[in-house]
Amino acid sequence: MDRPIAYDKLAREDRFVRMRAREVAELKVSQGLPPFPDLASAESIKERVHGIMVGELQAMEGAGRSVCDFPDAPWEFTMDMARQVWDESRHVEIYLRLLDHLGGYAGEFPETTILWRCACAEDAAARVAGVNRGLEGLACDVFNQLVHIARKIGDPVLERAVDFVLADEITHVRMGSKWLTKLTEGDAERRRRAIEFQENIDERFNLGGVRREGDHDAVSISIATDVRRLAGFTEEEIERLIKTTQRSQVY
Amino acid sequence: MAQPLEGTFSAEHSARLLRNYRYVVERTMRALGGWIALTPELSAKLLMGRHVWDLAQHCDAFGRRLPELRAHAQESESANPSIATFMDAIEEPEAPDQTVERLVGVYSVLKPHLRATYREHLARANPVYEPPTRRILTRCIEDETRHIVAGGEILGHLGGTAAAKERARVHQARLDGLLAAAGGVAGDGMPSSPLTPVEPLPADLSDDAREFIRLETATGTWPVPAGLRDALSGFAAALVARDSKALSHWLAPGVAIGDVAWETLCAADYAGHKVVAFARLGHQHLVKTRLDGSAGSVVVLTRWTSAADGWRVAALDVLGRDPRPA
Numbered sequence: 173m174d175r176p177i178a179y180d181k182l183a184r185e186d187r188f189v190r191m192r193a194r195e196v197a198e199l200k201v202s203q204g205l206p207p208f209p210d211l212a213s214a215e216s217i218k219e220r221v222h223g224i225m226v227g228e229l230q231a232m233e234g235a236g237r238s239v240c241d242f243p244d245a246p247w248e249f250t251m252d253m254a255r256q257v258w259d260e261s262r263h264v265e266i267y268l269r270l271l272d273h274l275g276g277y278a279g280e281f282p283e284t285t286i287l288w289r290c291a292c293a294e295d296a297a298a299r300v301a302g303v304n305r306g307l308e309g310l311a312c313d314v315f316n317q318l319v320h321i322a323r324k325i326g327d328p329v330l331e332r333a334v335d336f337v338l339a340d341e342i343t344h345v346r347m348g349s350k351w352l353t354k355l356t357e358g359d360a361e362r363r364r365r366a367i368e369f370q371e372n373i374d375e376r377f378n379l380g381g382v383r384r385e386g387d388h389d390a391v392s393i394s395i396a397t398d399v400r401r402l403a404g405f406t407e408e409e410i411e412r413l414i415k416t417t418q419r420s421q422v423y
Numbered sequence: 424m425a426q427p428l429e430g431t432f433s434a435e436h437s438a439r440l441l442r443n444y445r446y447v448v449e450r451t452m453r454a455l456g457g458w459i460a461l462t463p464e465l466s467a468k469l470l471m472g473r474h475v476w477d478l479a480q481h482c483d484a485f486g487r488r489l490p491e492l493r494a495h496a497q498e499s500e501s502a503n504p505s506i507a508t509f510m511d512a513i514e515e516p517e518a519p520d521q522t523v524e525r526l527v528g529v530y531s532v533l534k535p536h537l538r539a540t541y542r543e544h545l546a547r548a549n550p551v552y553e554p555p556t557r558r559i560l561t562r563c564i565e566d567e568t569r570h571i572v573a574g575g576e577i578l579g580h581l582g583g584t585a586a587a588k589e590r591a592r593v594h595q596a597r598l599d600g601l602l603a604a605a606g607g608v609a610g611d612g613m614p615s616s617p618l619t620p621v622e623p624l625p626a627d628l629s630d631d632a633r634e635f636i637r638l639e640t641a642t643g644t645w646p647v648p649a650g651l652r653d654a655l656s657g658f659a660a661a662l663v664a665r666d667s668k669a670l671s672h673w674l675a676p677g678v679a680i681g682d683v684a685w686e687t688l689c690a691a692d693y694a695g696h697k698v699v700a701f702a703r704l705g706h707q708h709l710v711k712t713r714l715d716g717s718a719g720s721v722v723v724l725t726r727w728t729s730a731a732d733g734w735r736v737a738a739l740d741v742l743g744r745d746p747r748p749a
Contacts, residue, residue: 175451181461183462183519184463185465185639186713187699232468237456237459239457240453240454240457246488251479254452264465264469269638277642280701292634
């Protein structure tokens with residue numbers, strides 16, 4: 173088997189339209205729309221849920237590649253990645269059904285592949301730092317806010333389903349922290365590169381100031397500081413993330 | 424009545440069998456994990472995604488049992504070089520259009536064999552001094568039974584055409600031959616009853632293949648606005664006819680079909696067209712139209728914008744040509 177694979181080998185059914193994230197954002201801005209769906213209307217919630225569904229799909233594919241690509245990694249690492257594949261596959265199903273619940277369908281919005289590209293990092297330590305800590309950390313922010321919004325609009329189906337997914341994501345962040353430490357033990361340079369990779373991803377997913385510290389109703393993506401603490405991020409890491417959101421480039 | 428104390432296996436032999444099982448299960452788990460990204464169909468992706476974790480747990484259980492049998496923990500061992508060749512053949516189909524081959528290898532060949540092998544092992548493992556191994560085998564048999572049923576459902580869904588059935592038959596025959604030549608996963612010969620019928624099980628353990636198929640096929644019709652529907656139809660008919668004058672009517676000012684795209688479009692004759700994707704991008708729509716003909720198909724992606732004189736193409740891209748008939 174090819175290990176690892178080129179990122180453009182990601183296979184999709186015809187019903188999905190793949191586009192660069194930057195192009196999607198630019199085309200929306202050119203129509204006078206925000207580059208990233210907020211949670212202010214039923215339509216924007218549906219678009220956000222579609223984006224999450226696609227993210228879960230890529231997370232499943234990425235974790236699957238980690239099971240495949242690193243046969244020489246510690247066995248417990250493979251076990252954690254295999255468990256994550258199972259979790260993500262259930263998340264895909266949950267979000268497909270939530271999309272249906274919200275009156276949408278798979279393929280209703282274009283798919284961007286930033287998450288998948290991050291999951292193609294060649295080093296296992298970079299992959300867990302970038303995906304499990306960077307992207308799953310973002311998922312903690314997004315899902316925590318979505319649970320809040322669902323409660324506010326009186327949608328118990330959305331609230332309960334996302335609440336359980338959030339619990340899994342916290343576990344995935346913990347896995348990421350554990351393996352970032354274990355895989356880079358005695359190799360400060362490898363750890364530095366992995367953390368740098370994660371910080372690049374964090375910066376990218378600040379989405380030009382879309383992700384910020386603030387009230388769920390006031391900002392498009394609210395940093396879930398309590399959930400991040402629960403997931404094992406240190407105060408210093410949370411503080412650093414908040415600071416980077418204040419200096420992010422406009423998308 | 425007391426259980427017999429006579430046993431078929433030594434501890435050493437039992438450990439060797441577990442290492443042999445672990446070898447094929449570990450390779451299968453890693454292959455399934457890797458294939459998820461390479462497989463286009465959602466139903467097959469979800470099927471593999473569900474089963475990677477079960478197989479990891481099987482490997483782990485075999486691997487944890489090993490030290491209890493005076494062997495090293497978490498070690499895999501190929502029974503012989505031929506079983507490694509068989510696993511190479513299982514892993515071979517990696518192209519996006521080989522989902523049927525991937526599923527046949529795992530769900531029609533390997534898993535039924537594993538299930539039969541585990542059952543035979545269970546029947547021969549002494550119930551007085553091998554309960555730890557027996558418990559592991561019992562769990563694996565249960566999981567493999569569920570997997571075979573789910574895999575069969577997905578294969579029936581994805582491999583229903585005559586051409587797919589023939590590809591599946593050829594691939595299965597090749598793999599069956601390799602497996603038999605290896606003497607099965609443990610190299611001791613094939614189990615006596617590998618073709619025991621597998622009864623469907625209640626689908627409450629999160630791998631309900633029928634639900635995966637429903638999720639894949641849920642979108643029956645696209646919510647295309649009436650005005651755009653006519654435009655899509657007229658544009659697609661012009662594409663099929665390669666009528667550049669009619670096509671230009673649908674293009675927004677400043678938009679042209681590039682030379683490479685035009686060459687790709689003209690590389691074959693097409694008889695029909697079908698919308699295969701319909702997405703929204705703000706107030707605009709992204710549409711994939713597949714043109715089909717006896718010499719294959721081509722997919723054209725267009726971005727439509729509403730103008731004063733109706734819907735027009737703001738961007739066009741030919742995504743590629745598939746030389747096989749749809």
